[in-house]
Amino acid sequence: MKKIINNISDVEREMLEGLVAAAPKKLVKLNGYNIVHRANLNRDKVALLSGGGSGHEPAHAGYVGFGMLDAAVAGPVFSSPNAGAIFKAIETVANPNGVLCIVKNYTGDILNFELAIEKARSIGIKVDHVIVADDVASQSTAVGRRGVAGTVLVHKIAGALAETGAPLERVKAIAQRTIDNVRSMGMAIRPCTVPATGVPNFELSDKEMEIGIGIHGEPGMRRERLTNADGITRKILNRILSHLEYAGREVVVMVNGMGATPFMELCIVNNFIKEYLYRNGVLDVYDTMIGNYMTSIDMAGFSITLLRLDDEIKMYYNAAVDTFALKK
Secondary structure, three states: OOOOOHHHHHHHHHHHHHHHHHHHOOOOOOOOOOEEEEOOOOOOOOOOEEEEEOOOOOOHHEEEEEEEEEEEEEEEEOOOOOOHHHHHHHHHHHOOEEEEEEEOOOHHHHHHHHHHHHHHOOOOOOEEEEOOOOOOHHHHOOOOOOOOOOHHHHHHHHHOOOOOOOOHHHHHHHHHHHHHHHHEEEEEOOOOEEEOOEEEEEOOOOOOOEEOOOOOHHHHOOEEEOOOHHHHHHHHHHHHHHHHHOOOOOEEEEEEEEEEOOOOHHHHHHHHHHHHHHHEEOEEEEEEEEEEOOOOOOEOOOOOEEOOOHHHHHHHHHHHOOEEOOEO
């Protein structure tokens, strides 16, 4: 294993400290915790909190800032933060307007966030949560759709509304509506290597690809012979389009790199998307995001996310945002 790290046990802490060092006037790392929050917390709005295992950078700490999250809590690589750390994050950002936790649909994340929320409520903190479930590849599993790259768009839409001073109930409602209108799916041509294990999560020959991978290095729903970019993209789009009706709607497209995919290749993927969506009845591709938004350490591959727009979601999608990883 080749990794540009110091000690394996210090990876998460040093990563967050390095991020904060790049934006010291905007971000603060909480002493003793892998929690990053805004340097100037606005106590006159609903606070947004998210998090999960490390290894998905720039998610989630990269989205802390105006127009998105107030804080993010990071667990070990691909492992949920514990309930105590999540409670500390809730306590740090809590104010009378309330806290909304945005949680990805993984068993550990849900369990620990709900334990922390229960504890916070027991001491009088107003807090609620939504669960993001956008991965169509895992819909038929026992857990259901996993939360993947669409989570970033939930942060964006809910974060924009929260900045207006809207009450917790409205912020939760727009977050849930975004979840209901977003779907994603990914693939890989090379697995990732978790620093603590030092070995790839699975093996692929030069002629194979995994379709439907997860963001924790999970193998896909099936293994297939590697084909060209257009063929891969068509497979993923067909699956997404079969799970939600996009015909006659405006959409935002996110082409998300999994951590080790050249920007060149992401653009080649996107070159196929717009025309194919039009041929399948999509009214308009309103905007396209290309880059690393929700990664899997050093996995080579990509995911596609489609967000259906309505007038309100579009308005908050267009709203100003100023975070380390996303600016508008």
